[in-house]
Amino acid sequence: MKVSVIVPTFNRANYIAECLDSLLTQSMPAHEIIVVDDGSEDGTSELLEAYGTRIRYVRKENGGKPSAVNLGLSLAEGDLIWIFDDDDVALADAIETRVAVLSLHPEAGFVYSPHFYGSDGPGGRIARGRPHVLPQIAHEQLLSVLMEGCFFHLATALVRASAYRTLGGFDTNLLSSEDYDMQLRLARHFRGVVSTAPCFVFRQHTGLRGAKAIRYAGADRGKVFRRFDQRVGHKLRAELPLGDYLVPRQADGLSAQQQRQALLARAVVMGSKGCIPELLQDAATALSHHVEGHSLSHSEYEQLARAIRTGYAYDALGDQGWGGAGWEAPLLAQPGGRKAILALADGIWRMARGYPGSARERWQKLRSAAMTALVALK
Structure with a gap:
């Protein structure tokens, strides 16, 4: 060759x-x-x-x-x-x-x-x-x-x-x-x-x-990657069928449970690319595919907590409407929506405790976690 x-x-x-x-x-x-x-x-x-x-x-x-x-x-x-x-x-x-x-x-x-x-x-x-x-x-x-x-x-x-x-x-x-x-x-x-x-x-x-x-200079590499990775996230969302987010990948004709799993998996991917509105939309749509016996399982809770800790998710919160008026409404309208918001708050809390950063950065994460949790507890 x-x-x-x-x-x-x-x-x-x-x-x-x-x-x-x-x-x-x-x-x-x-x-x-x-x-x-x-x-x-x-x-x-x-x-x-x-x-x-x-x-x-x-x-x-x-x-x-x-x-x-x-x-x-x-x-x-x-x-x-x-x-x-x-x-x-x-x-x-x-x-x-x-x-x-x-x-x-x-x-x-x-x-x-x-x-x-x-x-x-x-x-x-x-x-x-x-x-x-x-x-x-x-x-x-x-x-x-x-x-x-x-x-x-x-x-x-x-x-x-x-x-x-x-x-x-x-x-x-x-x-x-x-x-x-x-x-x-x-x-x-x-x-x-x-x-x-x-x-x-x-x-x-x-x-x-x-x-x-x-x-751009080497010091600005992360900002540039974040901007273009967001475009990659939008491409994935537009081009990949929902079944491609499952392991193993599935063809068309997904059951309600498979659609729910795939949407939550895509929510993690959207979070990793800093696509916060898409993350929230996928989470809400996943919850709309109701599964008998539970509103949000432990594994699904962990998946949403991970969605906000992956890639550029947290860095994108401040400039894409997180915390703005009404962001929580689609989630609260679904069974398990409050628990889903708590999962997102938990993810930010875990970042504050376990990720490297200055005292100021940790405090900002703790504050974001508390504000998110309060939305679910109203």
Whole structure:
């Protein structure tokens, strides 16, 4: 199997040489390394030209990583595609270890692996840090777990070119979270397998990131991810049938109990993406599917408590109407609605007690928990 490596780059003259050198010294060489320069203005183009025929260099106007990767995909000749970031460094056996796993699983569309975290070391070269540990999950759980949070890096994925062609490339409307969106699409349509061998070092740095239209510093990364992950959440809600939120996934014709379970699962996903109105709507609709014998089971209570603790849920409370007039009305109109609100309050309370943060941040969470609980106890 021939491997094409695609490296999109923009203004990364300080890092890309170390990146490319790690790709050019693989124990199993790539068929080609396509570097798509997304309109760099810092001398990147001159540096890349020095690599000559060892890489395939393509330059385009700045349009963001998704458009750069899509151009690379249109040019790639390999059976397998590895999309790699320009500020990271590959381990020497990265291609070899993942090809070996994928060769054992012809039914799989992609393989992914752990990685190491890294930072700038002496002379700006990367210094390897702690490993990123993947959760132990069954194949049937992959989409469900991934929807709640991005637990593997797309740069660890070796993907069949046919899979990318089927999916139609990256969403160019996402100038951030585009990798995560693609991972979710891959997990929905193709089987993924795991290689236990780490394949690269993920450089953590404070330099500028993103396309020219949204250029941001490393310190602002969380805010940018939150904004674009919310768009990913809206895409999931619009495109995935309700049965895809169940484990294992179910086709149409869900029973009332299955619809209730799927809606609560989707509420957790919506919370993780900071989509608070959608979380509340799904919770209320789930309760409307009444189940004989209980209004809200213990496991359902725990699911709602988790919905407010997952991903960007709590961070989004302040700017999406939480606590505003009438947010609780749809829940209170349903059997078990008061208990559901208490579950949300309990989730915030647990964050205040167990999550890291300053005394002020903990106090704010405790206050939010108390105010939410009071709504249910009126």
